[in-house]
Amino acid sequence: MGGWVHGQGIPRAKMKIGGSFDTREGRDVDRMRHACDIVGPDAALFVDANGAYTAKQAVRFMWKVRELDISWLEEPVSSDNLARLCLEVWRHQRWLRITTLAAACNLEISGDCAPHMSVHAAAATPNFRHLEWFHDHVRIENMFFEGCLNPQCGMLRPSTKPGNRLAIRTGALEKYRVA
Template sequence: MVLVQVHSGSATGTGWTYGPAACAEVVRDQLTPELVGRDPMAVPAAWAAMVRAVRNSTRAGVAGYAVSAVDVALWDLKARLLGLPMVALFGAAHEQVPVYGSGGFTTYDDDRTVEQLTGWVHEQGIPRVKIKVGESDGTCPERDRHRIELARRSIGPAAELFIDANGAWSVKQAVRMLRDVADADVHWLEEPVSSDDLAGLARVRARVDADVTAGEYGTDVQYFTRMCAAGAVDCLQADATRAGGYTAWFRAAAVAAGHGLELSAHCAPNLHAPAAAATPNVRHLEWFHDHVRIESMLFDGALDPAGGTVSPRLDRPGHGLECRPEVVGTYEVAATTSGPATSSPSPPSPPSKDR
């Protein structure tokens, strides 16, 4: 996690991304000079300035992740300055957002897999879960079949089963696998082939019953437009921590809507919840095991997915999460200090360390 804080007067906005520590250097050296003294209410203008600033650094990757974290922090700051919950600032479209339990890593043995899946379905009441498949670039189809069938037996017939191959299969491998595990009733097939292979995704989509999805690596609106226009997915994925923050999330949602598709949030569930609740064509968000653990440790106010949905906080301004400095300090490996990043009618607070 790369954690970013921006300050205006007595208010602090917080954003984050999951990426290399180099993201923090991009924030300090390339983005902060574009933000100091800007109107904290004009987030889209700040976003455009940041995108221009990293053009020669290539927006896809580290620079884009940095922009994403700062954009989220800026929206959080604006909401806090106005005293509004984030979802109220955006405008709520839903009171609740469905979630799916996500983990089921290929490194798990059968007992660990069953424990995680049954915990989501039978203890927390989450009626949809996802496991990883495509181990060793698809060269272990027997174990993939075993794990898919194990997952179905574990969760019972009523819960929805999702699988994620992380682009490990070929088109024919994906089609064969879905045929071989037809009795497991797979609902969601994520990245059966590389997300760069739009034609391959479309070919798989045409030959399987499960909904094919991809988009987690999208970095700009053009990426999402190409994916949707190619007929590559039944549901588009987007990740606000990679694509450019909340500003880019809503652009992706508009592209999906224009193609008659829904949008699903990839990872970082507590970050995505308020934006997802403000998106009319959202399908669900990913309750990703690793990020849930990190966000629950580092922030006060993390959400509860019991029953299979989350509701963004309405009792706190912004996204409702507050850093726990004593915990953040325990895990901090590097820090940069950039000072207050926005202007305000009230005197700015002293610079604080941004992690």
């Protein structure tokens, strides 16, 4: 996290919480405090509970960490609980319908997974909030594609040319061939 925020200038970082399904809240509180110390006061910390809580547990947990000023809580409840689910979806074929629906409800959209593949659609979305920058996704995209973007001052600047400008590194994929 510190490398992204301080090294690449990304003004926000996200971490997973709720992995113990509410049995180790104290551990998550400690991890969140530690993450805030690492990223510092000038960066935002986002958390993703992956549906680990009931609605009441999520409210209670976030009240416990209110002094940390968490600016984004993703999927606090199960995706089966659509009435209370934080809207965060990434599917290209449904992006326009989902973002339009979210805008009609005054909700912002977060782009999740494959940032280099997602950046163009996200940049064209008026109610777009942020594009998630997962280490594993970025690492894999850089391994397998030429033309990946490099954050400058915490931002990606997509090309104005058509397409995503990515080219597959076929040689890098060869060692992963199964059949």
